[in-house]
Amino acid sequence: MSYNVENLFDTKDDSLYNDREYLFGGLRGWTYDRYKQKLSNIAKVIVAVGQWTPPAIVGLCEIENKNVLYDLTQRTGLQQLNYKFIHYESPDARGVDVAMLYLPEFFTPISSRAINVKFPNSASTTRDILYACGTAPSEDTLHIFVNHFPSRLGGELESEERRKTVAQILRKNVDSVFLINKNAAVVIMGDFNDYPDNNSIVKILKANPLPENLSEISPQNLYNLAYKIHVEGKIGTYCHQREWGMLDQIIVSGNLLDNSLNINILPQTTEVFAPEWLLENDKMLGSHPFRTYIGMKYNGGFSDHLPIFVRGKY
Numbered sequence: 001m002s003y004n005v006e007n008l009f010d011t012k013d014d015s016l017y018n019d020r021e022y023l024f025g026g027l028r029g030w031t032y033d034r035y036k037q038k039l040s041n042i043a044k045v046i047v048a049v050g051q052w053t054p055p056a057i058v059g060l061c062e063i064e065n066k067n068v069l070y071d072l073t074q075r076t077g078l079q080q081l082n083y084k085f086i087h088y089e090s091p092d093a094r095g096v097d098v099a100m101l102y103l104p105e106f107f108t109p110i111s112s113r114a115i116n117v118k119f120p121n122s123a124s125t126t127r128d129i130l131y132a133c134g135t136a137p138s139e140d141t142l143h144i145f146v147n148h149f150p151s152r153l154g155g156e157l158e159s160e161e162r163r164k165t166v167a168q169i170l171r172k173n174v175d176s177v178f179l180i181n182k183n184a185a186v187v188i189m190g191d192f193n194d195y196p197d198n199n200s201i202v203k204i205l206k207a208n209p210l211p212e213n214l215s216e217i218s219p220q221n222l223y224n225l226a227y228k229i230h231v232e233g234k235i236g237t238y239c240h241q242r243e244w245g246m247l248d249q250i251i252v253s254g255n256l257l258d259n260s261l262n263i264n265i266l267p268q269t270t271e272v273f274a275p276e277w278l279l280e281n282d283k284m285l286g287s288h289p290f291r292t293y294i295g296m297k298y299n300g301g302f303s304d305h306l307p308i309f310v311r312g313k314y
Contacts, residue, residue, distance in 0.1 A: 001049055001273075002189035002248050003307035004061040004148070004237075005042050006292050007096065008068050011035055019064065019095050029298055038292060039068070041302045043076035046101075049273050049309050054081050056106035059146040059189040060099045061127075061248075061305075065089065069099055088114035090128040098130045098146045098190060107142070109134040115145075115173055117166050126150050126162070129170055138262035138314035140185055143177045145170060147190030149200065163194050167204035174205075178220055185261055186253040188222070191237075191305065193247055196227040207251045210267055219255035225270040225310055226250060235272050237306045239288035246272075248308050262314055269311040278302055 009022035011032050022030040049055055063069060066087055073083040086109065087099040102109070114128035130146040147170060150162040170188070177184045188207070194200045201207050201224065209227035211217065226249035229235065236244030256265040280290045280301070290301035 001046070001055040001057070001307055001309040002059040002061075002146075002191075002250055003042075003045065004191040004248060004303060004305035005063065006303035006305065007062050007064075008038060008042065008060075008072075009035070009064045010067050010071070012067065014065065014095055022064075027296060028293065034298065034300075037300065039072050039076050041292075042072060043078045045273070045278065045302060045307060047077060047081075048275065049307060054083075054103060055101075055309060056103050057144065057187070058083075058101040059130075059144075060101065061146075061148040061191045062096045063087070063099050064095055065097070069101075073101065086112050086130065086132050088112075088128060088130065090114060091116070091125040092127050093125055096127065096148075098127055098148050100130060100132055100144065100146050102132075102134070106137060107134045110141070115169065117169055119162060119165055126166065129166070129173070131173065136263050136314055140261050140263045140314070141181075142263075143174075143184055143186045145173070145186070145188045145190075147188065147192060149191065149193045151193050160194075160199065163192070163198075163200040164204050167200040171205050174222070182220060183255055183260070184253065185256050185263065186222070187256070187265075188251040189249070191248050196224045196230045196246055196249060201249070205251070207249075210257075214257065214267075217254040217258045219253065219258060219260060221254045222251050223254060223257060223267075224249055224251045225265070225267050226308060229270065229272060229308075235274055235306075237272055237308055238304065239286075242286045246308075248305055250308055250310050256312075263312060264314070265310055265312045267310070271309060273307045273309060278306060 069085045083101045090097045110133045112132040127148045132144045207222040207224040226246045230246040237248035291304040
């Protein structure tokens with residue numbers, strides 16, 4: 001499961017980052033009660049996605065720090081599920097990071113690290129890429145990359161080079177995994193702030209749409225499980241000016257689809273999680289995610305994104 005949770009900030013001042021908006025008395029009117037409600041909302045989504053089987057792996061975007069991850073996993077209904085988390089502080093100016101939750105009975109970490117992103121001829125910063133390697137109960141090793149590419153602030157074309165730079169760094173690290181093990185099982189997820197047919201995803205990361213004939217899948221190729229949903233255009237993970245878009249995606253290596261491993265991803269189960277209670281309707285805006293904020297106005301919802309998930313078997 002991949003989910004951008006829209007600014008999951010605690011109420012504590014972090015002097016290293018610009019978190020003033022979410023402090024008591026700040027522009028957002030953020031309070032401890034609102035923070036607790038936000039935690040409860042995100043926990044509800046994670047539990048609901050899994051129904052009777054909670055998600056084994058959850059990639060999260062826009063979380064502030066380890067404190068919010070601890071509160072999410074230990075001070076909400078998720079406590080009974082025993083989720084653990086992997087997180088590194090990134091140099092993002094606002095202090096928002098990516099993280100990964102996992103259930104120990106389904107994923108045993110071997111190693112993890114933050115992959116730093118540096119832009120040519122620029123001192124600006126962005127989120128690190130989170131890399132985690134671990135084993136599944138099938139004894140297959142999974143290589144997981146959680147991402148939050150730079151935003152489209154300033155315009156799609158004006159900001160495209162920044163996303164292409166991050167895609168290059170991600171592709172380089174994926175290639176390093178394949179260089180060590182050509183049959184490596186790779187899972188890439190997150191908010192890419194680009195669509196499945198944009199240059200950063202197709203040309204740089206080289207994530208392909210699934211072929212109609214699954215027998216044509218190549219083990220070392222990357223396949224974007226969100227591509228079909230994007231092309232259909234009926235729903236997405238983010239809604240802008242009444243148009244749905246697939247900014248959040250799950251991409252996997254071909255050997256997770258071709259039955260060559262003990263663990264398999266079931267591509268036909270890829271889905272945007274969009275129950276009625278995660279949406280709100282507006283005469284002007286149409287249906288869109290039930291957000292925490294609309295501009296600077298507190299809205300009491302979940303996130304401005306919807307989660308995407310896929311099922312597997314082993």
